Amino acid sequence: MQRLLPLFLLASSLWAAGPVRPLQDRGAWQFGDASAWRWSEEAGTPVLTLFKPQDFKPTVRSPFNLAWLKNTDWQTFTLTVEARLTKFDPTNNDLCIAFAREDDTRFYYAHLGEKADGVHHQIHLVDHADRRAITATRTEGTPWEPGRWHHVKIVHDAAAGKISVYFDHSAKPVLTAEDRTLTHGWIGLGSFDDLGEFKNLTIETGAH
Secondary structure: OOOOOOHHHHHHHHOOOOOEOHHHOHHHEEEOOHHHEEEEEEOOEEEEEEOOOOOOOOOOOOOOEEEEEEEEEEOOEEEEEEEEEOOOOOOOOEEEEEEEEEEOOEEEEEEEEOOOOOOOOEEEEEEOOOOEEOEEEEOOOOOOOOOOOEEEEEEEEOOOOEEEEEEOOOOOOOEEEEOOOOOOEEEEEEEOOOOEEEEEEEEEEOOO
């Protein structure tokens, strides 16, 4: 009998030939509260929108509003997505990209906060406990603009333990971290407690 490959190796081998565009498959996503999300199209391009807070609270301090690309284990990858905040508060605003999710209480996430402080504009580790910032370098914040789609790129080199986040095609990353706690898992889109939308999500095996 042929031995089965581990899920994360199988996923990598299946998609090594080219990029994946998961927003084209609505059934590929898992929500803590599906009623908080809606699908639409913009010029024929699928758009996933978080239009109200999820009725969901994680058991440890971590983002309240995440949609997970289920049943797909990513190891080393390069992700690009267009993201737009749809509601601006007077204090701070954010969207989040999560990855290397092993379960509800174990994953990384890049918190693209408008103003950098102890918890905003950081790379966090959730490891069966409240989120913990692991950021090595960062800019002063994420310059979100009302009504504008922004380009976000995340590179996770799992073998080297390196995470780099780029914003609007920046030459240098706006966030970096080095951590080897997690090496593979699901990818997620969303926010801690703000609202926004995503389109043109592309994921490719390898660090580019």
